[in-house]
Amino acid sequence: MTSGTPATPSPTSRGTAVVTGASSGIGAATARRLAADGFAVVAAARRRERLDELAATVPGVRAVTLDVTSDDSVAELVASLNDVAVLVNNAGGALGTERVADAAADDWRWMYEVNVLGTLRVTQALLPALRAGAGGHVVMVGSIAGHLVYEGGGGYTAAKHAETALAETLRLELNGQPVRVTEVAPGMVHTEEFSLTRLRGDQAAADKVYEGVEQPLVADDIADVISFAVTRPAHVNVDLLVVKPIAQAAPYKVARGPIG
Template sequence: MPENRRTAVVTGASSGIGAATARHLAAAGFHVVLAARRLDRIEALAAEIDGTAVACDVTSEESVAALAAAVGDRLDVLVNNAGGAFGMAPVAEASSDDWRRMYEVNVVGLMQVTRALLPALLASGAGVICNVGSTAGRVAYEGGAGYTAAKHGTKVVTETLRLELFDQPIRVCEIAPGMVATEEFSLVRFGGDQARADAVYDGVREPLVADDVADAITWMVTRPAHVNIDELVIRPRAQAAQHKVHRER
C-alpha cells in the first residue's frame, strides 16, 4: 500500500453502493482497496481511481485471509458493504438456501472481514469500521424475514463490536439506507426478473442513489477521531417508513 496515504477497504465494491463509495473515498484522498468476487469489474474501477483490486469472497475464510495479506499491517477505514437479499417468499414458503446465503454474506462475511482486518485497523491508531446495514435491520415486513433477520444481525454485530472495542483507538459505525435504486440489488433479489425489480421503485420520483449513500459513508468515516457516528438512517424524502412511500401515479 502507498505510504503517507490513508487506506480504505471497501467490500462488495464491484457495483452499486460499494463502487460509489470507492470513488468517493478516493476523491477524499484515500488509497482504496476494492474487494469483490468479480475481479474484472474491480480491476477496471481500480484503474479509474488509482486503487488496488483484490478478488475476495467474504464468505470464504481463505479468501478473506488473502485480502488481509494484501492490505498489510495498517488500515484506516473498513467499509463492510458486501451483502444482498435473495427472494421475498413468506416464511411458510421460504428457501433454506436463500436464508443461509443471506446470513453468510450479511453476518458471517462481515465478521470474517472485520476479524481479519482488525489488527491493521488498530495499528492505524484511529481506525474506522463502517458497516452497511439497512432499514430492514430495524423494521419487519412481509416477505422479508430472511433479509430482515440478516440485517438485524448486521446491526447487532455492530453494536456488540462497539462495546467490545470501547477502550481501543477505533470507531464502529453503521449506515442504514432505505430505498436505494441501484442497478443490481432488486434484480438479484428477484432472480433477474427486471419487471419485479422495476416495480419496487414504480412511481417513486426520487429514490436514493448509490452516490447519496457513498457521500454519507465518506462523511461518517472522515469525522474527527473522537467523533463516532453510531448509526445513520438515510431514506429518500418519499419514504417515511418501510410501508409509507409516496408514489406518483
C-alpha cells in the same frame, strides 16, 4: 486470488480504506468517493473484471478479488495489507420475497452467510490492522431492514438485524480502543443489481420496485454519508445513520407519484 503489493498511502493520504462488495452499486460509489477524499482504496469483490475497470478509471483505487464467504479469500486480503484506516463492510444482499411460511432455508442461509458471517470474517481478520497506527474505523452498510420488519422480508430483515447487533456489540467490545464503529442503514436505494438479485433476475419486477417513486436514493447518496462518517475527527464516533429518500417513510410505506 489477490494480486499486487500492499497499498502504501501517499504522504497526503488519509490512509488505506478497504471496501467490500466494491464491484457495483454502493460499494463502487464508496470506493470512488473515498479515493476522492484522499484514501488509498482497496476495492474488494468477487467480480475482478469490474474491479479492474474501476481501478483503471479512478486514481488511488487498487483491485483485490475477495469472496467474503471464504476464509482463504479473506486471509489473502489480509496478507496484502498493512495498517488499515477504514473498513467498509458493504458486501451483502437479499434473495427472495417469500413469506416465512413459504421461504426456502437455503435463501436464508445465503443471506446470513453473506450479510452476517461475511462481515464477521472480514472484520475479525482486519481488526489488528485497524488497531495499528492512529487507529481505524469499521463501517457496516446495513439497512433499515436491520431496524424494522415487513411482510415478505423475513430472511433479509433477520440477517440485517443480526448485522446491526454485530455492529452494536463490536462497539461495546472495542470501547477504550482507537477503533470507531458506524452503521449506515439505507432505505430505498436504486442500484442496478439489488432488486434484480432479490427478484431472481426478473427485470420487470425489479423495475416495478421503484415505479413512480420520485427520486429514490442512489449509490452516491450513501457514499456521501459514509464519507461524512469516516472523515469526522478521530474523537467523534457516529453510531448510526439511517438514510431514506423523502418518498419513503418505512420499508412498507412509499409514496408513488410527485412529492408536494
